[in-house]
Structures are given as structure tokens and as C-alpha cells.
Amino acid sequence: MNLKKLFASALLTVGLCQSVFAKPVEIDKVVGVVNQGVILQSEVDTIINRVKTQAAEQGQELPSDDTLRIQAIERLVSQELMMQLASRMGLEISDSQLDQTLENMAREQGGTIADLRRTIEAAGDSYPAYREEIRKEITTQQVTRMNVDRRIYISEQEIDNLLKIMETQGKNAEEYDIGHILIDIPGDATAEEIASAKTRADKVIEFLKEGKEFKRIAISSSSGSKALEGGQLGWMSINEMPSLFAEAVKGHKKDDIVGPLRSGAGFHIIKVQDIRGRQVVETTEVRSRHILIKPSIILSEEKARDMLKGFAKDLREGKADFAELAKEYSEDPGSALKGGEYDWTDPSTYVPEFKNTLLSLEKNEISEPFRTQFGWHIVQLLDKRVADKTEQAKRNRAHQLLFNRKFKEESFNWQQEMREQAHVDIFPTE
Structure with missing residues (x-):
């Protein structure tokens, strides 16, 4: 029998016993049945009182009590159905999981669980009851996620x-701060004149990529209308740019040099001097290789570590080849055949010990042996880059x-x- 139904029956029995000796006092009553479960009046009252308290604090007007009662009951019906489903699924939220959630909630409010408890009790609520409400919320969220995700x-x-x-x-x-240089071509230009203009444009790009000052080169080389202003076209959106520029700068980052772009006027060179209104996401990626040795009944922890320590010594002294050692000894099936190598990867995807060791290395440096949940490793950082x-x-x-x-x-x-x-x-x- 559902616990709440059993509880309701017990309360009814208490009421009947009291009626023999005195006027019965109604403690709680059942206001609805949901499959094998029940909804109690106290649960409805708790929701209504909470809504009224919050509305009073916020100066908000509320509908009638009858409307609030209907809304509260609907919420409780939905919750009861999901709790029943959780029971059938065998889904339970452990005390440790619940405590972790409460601790996170308290931390977000700048306090501890003890502070949270004092706040709950100061408001006149029961902390154990509040704790069980949070357990129900976590349960219903997980039940919903597990059943809706697959749809x-x-x-x-x-x-x-x-x-x-x-x-x-x-x-x-999204707006771009654009610098512009035009290497013009006469309207009746010969093939040689066009080729010469292209050569000059390529040379300008070469200077710019070497770090030469854009404004100075624009003043001396550009035939554009803003040459004397150092080729500064200022801030403009894609819609405000000439279509030739708009298509060319799309996807480019700050300080990129774009061009040469050919038009009837000549060869255009653009510098994306800055971008605003765009969210740029950059991630550090690493390329590495490693050797994994797994301890076993035959190979102890100490022997696995010492084996890798010997490998690292030989590799640093140039007496061994990393790829060959990985192919022969590494027990990581995903990388051993590739000489232990991993392609460009965000290090946060690795287990913490592997990630932290990798990020502590200089390029080409080989680590000392270290332990993860998979076994003992040595790892070499091959390269590092910032990826857009x-x-x-x-x-x-x-x-x-x-x-x-x-x-x-x-x-x-x-x-x-x-x-x-x-x-x-x-x-x-x-």
C-alpha cells in the first residue's frame, strides 16, 4: 500500500478513536487519488501558502483560493505520477547525492548547508521537509530527462x-573595423599592367604580414579614397560593406589580412583591424603521444613505473624511439599502433592526471611516470595551439x-x- 494512503488510513483511525472520547479533530485528509497514491490536504496547503508568501514579498496579486487550489493539485498530480514512475524505474536519489545538491545550492547563495538550514527554519519551515522536497525535485527532473530525451x-x-x-x-x-588598400588598374590596362598590379599587391600583403604598419603603407601605396587617412574605412557591418568585402571578411579574425581581391577598380587588400558584436571562442589544443603500462598480477605497480622510468631515460638520451616503444609496449589500443600519438585534442577531455601532466610540459618534453585510473603513463607534448x-x-x-x-x-x-x-x-x- 502507498505510504501516504497508509498514513491517511492511520489518521482516520485516530479520528475514529478520538470520537469515542471527544470531539474529533481533523488532522489531514485525502483530496485526491492518483493510481495507487493519494494527495493530502496538507500538501496542497503547503504549496498555496508558499505561493502566497512569495506574492506578498513581491507585491504581486493572486487569483482566488479556488484557482490556487486547482493549480496546486495539478502540480501534485504531475509530481505523484513521476514519483510513481521513478519507483518503477528503480530511480532513487541517495542521501549523499542530495547533500551534494544542497551544498551546491548553499554555495551559490554564498553560504554553507548550515546557513541554508538556518534560513529555512527562520522562515518557519521544516528543514527535513524542505530536504525531501528537493529530493523529489531532483527525482522528477531526472525522470523527465530520461523519458523525454529519447523522444x-x-x-x-x-x-x-x-x-x-x-x-x-x-x-x-557584428561590425568590423576595416583598413583598405587599393592597387588600381587603369580601365584599358594591358595584361602586363594587370600582372604588375598583382605583383605590387602581393608585395604589399607580404609587408603587412611581416608586421609593417598598415596606415603607413596605405598612405604610400593605396589609390583608395581614404588613402590619406591611412586606408581607414572605420566601423561597418556586413550590410554596409561593398559585397566584395562582405563575402571576403566573413569568418576572419582580428588582424587577418584579406586579399588581394580583384574588382574593376583594381586589387583590394583588407585588414580586419577589430571586430565587435561577435563572440569568439578559442580553445587550447595539444598534440601528444604516450605509453601506457597496466599493472597486473604479473607486473606490479613498482615494476610498471620503473619500466616507464627506464623508457623516459632512454628517450631523453636518444637511445630509443618513442613510436617504436609505444607500438611494442603501450597497452592503449587506441594509440599504440600510431606510435602512441593523439591528434589535436582539447586537454580538458582527458582525465585530470593526464591533462595536468600534459599542460605542465614544454614542447617535446617527456614526463616522469604518472598514474591514472588506466595505469602508468609517460607522455610527450608534441605541440600546442590555440584553435578557433x-x-x-x-x-x-x-x-x-x-x-x-x-x-x-x-x-x-x-x-x-x-x-x-x-x-x-x-x-x-x-
Whole structure:
């Protein structure tokens, strides 16, 4: 029997016993049945009182008590259905998991669990009851996520379509500070004159990439209308630029040199001097190689570590080849055949010990043996770079936006289906 139903029956028994000796006192009552569970009046009152308290603090007007009662009961029905489903799924939130959540909540408020408890009790609420409410919230969130996630599918085409919309909307906000140099071509130029202009344009780009000052070169070399201003066209959005420039600067970063771009006027060279209104996402990536030795009944922890220590010594002295050692001895099937090498990777994807060791190395440096959950390693940092992940970040954001929208839709549909399949009986008020 459901615990709340058993509790309600016990309360009814207490009421009957009291009626023999005195006027019965109603402690609690059942206001609805949800499959094998019940909804108690005290639960409804708790929600209504909380809503009224919050509304009073915020100076907000509320609908009638009858409307609040209906809303509270609907919330409790939905919660009871999900808790019943969690029970059937065997989903339980442990005390340690609950305490971790409460600790995180307290930390976000700048305090400790003890501070959180004092705040709850100062408001006249029971901390143990509050704790169980949070457990229910975590449970219902996990049940919803587990059942709704599998109903959602997002195609690459949907992401592409949304990215186009986002790009169009973002063009007005994204602006570029443009420097411009024009190497002109006469209208009746010969092939030799065009080739000569192209050569001069290439030379200008070469100077710029060597770090020569853009404004100075523009003043001395450009035939553009802003030559005397150092070729400064100023801030402009994609929509304000000539279409030739707009297409060319798309996707470029600050300080990039673009060109030469051919038009009827000549060869254009553009410098993206700055960008505003764009979110640029950059990530450090590393290329590395490692050798993994796993301790076993035959090979002890000490022997595995000493084996790698010997490898590292031989490698530093040039007596061994890393790739050959990895192919022969490494027990990482994903990299051993490649000489222990990993391609460019965000180090945050590695386990902490591997990541921290890798980031502490200089280029080409070989680590001392270190332990992870997989075994003993030595690792060599081959190279490090800063990668522009802006486009990937945009795709991730588009995917998340689509997921959030579909999650809300499917969550509502799922709860409606669950409600239609359930036996729900709400008793009228007296």
C-alpha cells in the first residue's frame, strides 16, 4: 500500500478513536487519488501558502483560493505520477547525492548547508521537509530527462537552417573595423599592367604580414579614397560593406589580412583591424603521444613505473624511439599502433592526471611516470595551439536552442500522455 494512503488510513483511525472520547479533530485528509497514491490536504496547503508568501514579498496579486487550489493539485498530480514512475524505474536519489545538491545550492547563495538550514527554519519551515522536497525535485527532473530525451531528434539540416537565421540576425550586430588598400588598374590596362598590379599587391600583403604598419603603407601605396587617412574605412557591418568585402571578411579574425581581391577598380587588400558584436571562442589544443603500462598480477605497480622510468631515460638520451616503444609496449589500443600519438585534442577531455601532466610540459618534453585510473603513463607534448572554435560553438548553441524548444514540447506531450493513462480522482471541496 502507498505510504501516504497508509498514513491517511492511520489518521482516520485516530479520528475514529478520538470520537469515542471527544470531539474529533481533523488532522489531514485525502483530496485526491492518483493510481495507487493519494494527495493530502496538507500538501496542497503547503504549496498555496508558499505561493502566497512569495506574492506578498513581491507585491504581486493572486487569483482566488479556488484557482490556487486547482493549480496546486495539478502540480501534485504531475509530481505523484513521476514519483510513481521513478519507483518503477528503480530511480532513487541517495542521501549523499542530495547533500551534494544542497551544498551546491548553499554555495551559490554564498553560504554553507548550515546557513541554508538556518534560513529555512527562520522562515518557519521544516528543514527535513524542505530536504525531501528537493529530493523529489531532483527525482522528477531526472525522470523527465530520461523519458523525454529519447523522444527528441535533431537533424543536421535543422541545425544548418537555424544557423542561417542566427547569422542573418547577427549580421546587424557584428561590425568590423576595416583598413583598405587599393592597387588600381587603369580601365584599358594591358595584361602586363594587370600582372604588375598583382605583383605590387602581393608585395604589399607580404609587408603587412611581416608586421609593417598598415596606415603607413596605405598612405604610400593605396589609390583608395581614404588613402590619406591611412586606408581607414572605420566601423561597418556586413550590410554596409561593398559585397566584395562582405563575402571576403566573413569568418576572419582580428588582424587577418584579406586579399588581394580583384574588382574593376583594381586589387583590394583588407585588414580586419577589430571586430565587435561577435563572440569568439578559442580553445587550447595539444598534440601528444604516450605509453601506457597496466599493472597486473604479473607486473606490479613498482615494476610498471620503473619500466616507464627506464623508457623516459632512454628517450631523453636518444637511445630509443618513442613510436617504436609505444607500438611494442603501450597497452592503449587506441594509440599504440600510431606510435602512441593523439591528434589535436582539447586537454580538458582527458582525465585530470593526464591533462595536468600534459599542460605542465614544454614542447617535446617527456614526463616522469604518472598514474591514472588506466595505469602508468609517460607522455610527450608534441605541440600546442590555440584553435578557433567559434563555428563549432555556434553549432553547439544552435543544437541546444533546438533541443530546449523540443524538450519543452515533448515534455508537455509526455506528461499529457502519462496523465491520460493514469487513474486520477480529485474529490470536490466541501
